[in-house]
Amino acid sequence: MSTLLLVVGVVIGVAYIYRHVVVKGKSCTSTAKLHGRTVIVTGSNTGIGKTTAMDLAKRGARVILACRSKQRGEAALEEIKRESGSNQVVFMQLDLGSLKSVRSFAETFLKSEPRLDILINNAGIYMQGRTEDGLGMMFGVNHIGHFLLTNLLLDRLKECGPSRVVTVSSLTHNFGNINFDCLNTHKALGLGTSSMETLRVYSDSKLCNVLFTHELAKKLQGSKVTCYSLHPGAINSELARNTSPVLQILLKPLTAYFFKNTIQGCQTTLHCTLQEGIEHLSGRYFSNCTVRKVYPKAKDDAAARKLWELSERLCGLA
Numbered sequence: 001m002s003t004l005l006l007v008v009g010v011v012i013g014v015a016y017i018y019r020h021v022v023v024k025g026k027s028c029t030s031t032a033k034l035h036g037r038t039v040i041v042t043g044s045n046t047g048i049g050k051t052t053a054m055d056l057a058k059r060g061a062r063v064i065l066a067c068r069s070k071q072r073g074e075a076a077l078e079e080i081k082r083e084s085g086s087n088q089v090v091f092m093q094l095d096l097g098s099l100k101s102v103r104s105f106a107e108t109f110l111k112s113e114p115r116l117d118i119l120i121n122n123a124g125i126y127m128q129g130r131t132e133d134g135l136g137m138m139f140g141v142n143h144i145g146h147f148l149l150t151n152l153l154l155d156r157l158k159e160c161g162p163s164r165v166v167t168v169s170s171l172t173h174n175f176g177n178i179n180f181d182c183l184n185t186h187k188a189l190g191l192g193t194s195s196m197e198t199l200r201v202y203s204d205s206k207l208c209n210v211l212f213t214h215e216l217a218k219k220l221q222g223s224k225v226t227c228y229s230l231h232p233g234a235i236n237s238e239l240a241r242n243t244s245p246v247l248q249i250l251l252k253p254l255t256a257y258f259f260k261n262t263i264q265g266c267q268t269t270l271h272c273t274l275q276e277g278i279e280h281l282s283g284r285y286f287s288n289c290t291v292r293k294v295y296p297k298a299k300d301d302a303a304a305r306k307l308w309e310l311s312e313r314l315c316g317l318a
C-alpha cells in the first residue's frame, strides 16, 4: 500500500513539475510597442493566431486578421477590439486553400493598406482532402497558400523594412520528407487514410515551411526583411478538430493538462516577431523562444531551391 502511494505521489509530482516548468516554457520578453506598424496574422480567429493578434493589438499595431470564415473572423475582431481597447484591428477574408482567394486578399490589402511591417504565416490545417486547386489540403494550405501570399506581399515588406516574415511550422517537420515526384497528387489524402499517413503528410507540409524560410532568407539577403520559422509547442487548440471525435474526447483531459494554452503557445511567434537583435538569424528555426539546430534535410539548399521553383510553378508565379 505504501509503495503504491509512493508511486502515485511521484507520478503526480512529475506531472506537476512537467506542467509548470516544461509546458510553460519561456516567454517573449520584448517590450516593443508597434504604433504605426502593420501586421498580418493568418488564421487569427482561433488558437495561437488569435492570441498573437491580441498581443500585437495591445502593443499598438494595426492588425489585419486574415481568416477564412467571415463569421468567425468578425467575432474574433470584436473580441480583440474589446479586450485590447484598439480600433486598429481589421478583418480581411483569406482562404489559403484557394490561390484565387490569396490573390484577391493580396490585391485588397495592397490597395487599402500603405504599410506592411510583419507577416505572420500562422494558419495551419490538419485534415485530409484537396484544395480547390487540386492540391493536397495540408500541402496547399500550410505551404502553397503562404508561399503565394508572402511572394505577393514581398515588395511592400521590402519598402517598409526593417520588416519580418514569421512562419509557424512544427516540431513534426522532423518526421517530414519532400517527395518531389508526387508532391502534387500523393498529398491529397482521401477519407479512410490512416492517422499515421495523415501525420506524415502534415509533417511534410511543416518541413516545407522550414525549407521555405531557409530559401526565403537567401533571397532576402541585402534587403531589410528577415524571416524565421518556428515550433510553437504542443498546444491545446482546435487544430485536431477534424480527427476522430472519440480520440478527441479521450485525449481532451490530457491535452488540457499537458499542452500549452494559447497564450503560452504564441510566445515563440512573438519572440520571432518582436525580439531585437535576431536579424542575423534570418532563415533559422526557433522553439521555446530559442534558435534551434535542424537536421540536414531541413536546411538542404538543393531541396529548398527545388521546392521554391516547384511552388512558383504551382502558384503560377514562375
Ligand SMILES: NC(=O)c1ccc[n+]([C@@H]2O[C@H](COP(=O)([O-])OP(=O)(O)OC[C@H]3O[C@@H](n4cnc5c(N)ncnc54)[C@H](O)[C@@H]3O)[C@@H](O)[C@H]2O)c1
Binding pocket: 042, 043, 044, 045, 046, 047, 048, 049, 066, 067, 068, 094, 095, 096, 097, 098, 122, 123, 124, 125, 141, 168, 169, 170, 171, 231, 232, 233, 234, 235, 236, 237, 238, 239, 240
Ligand atoms: N496545436 C499544436 O499543438 C501545434 C503544434 C505545432 C504547430 N502548430 C501550428 O500552429 C499553427 C496554429 O495552429 P493552432 O494550434 O492555433 O490551431 P487552430 O486550428 O486553433 O488554428 C489554425 C487557424 O488556421 C486557420 N485556417 C485553417 N485553414 C485555413 C485556410 N484554408 N485559410 C485560412 N485560414 C485557415 C483556422 O481557421 C484557424 O484560425 C498552425 O500552423 C499549426 O500547424 C500547432
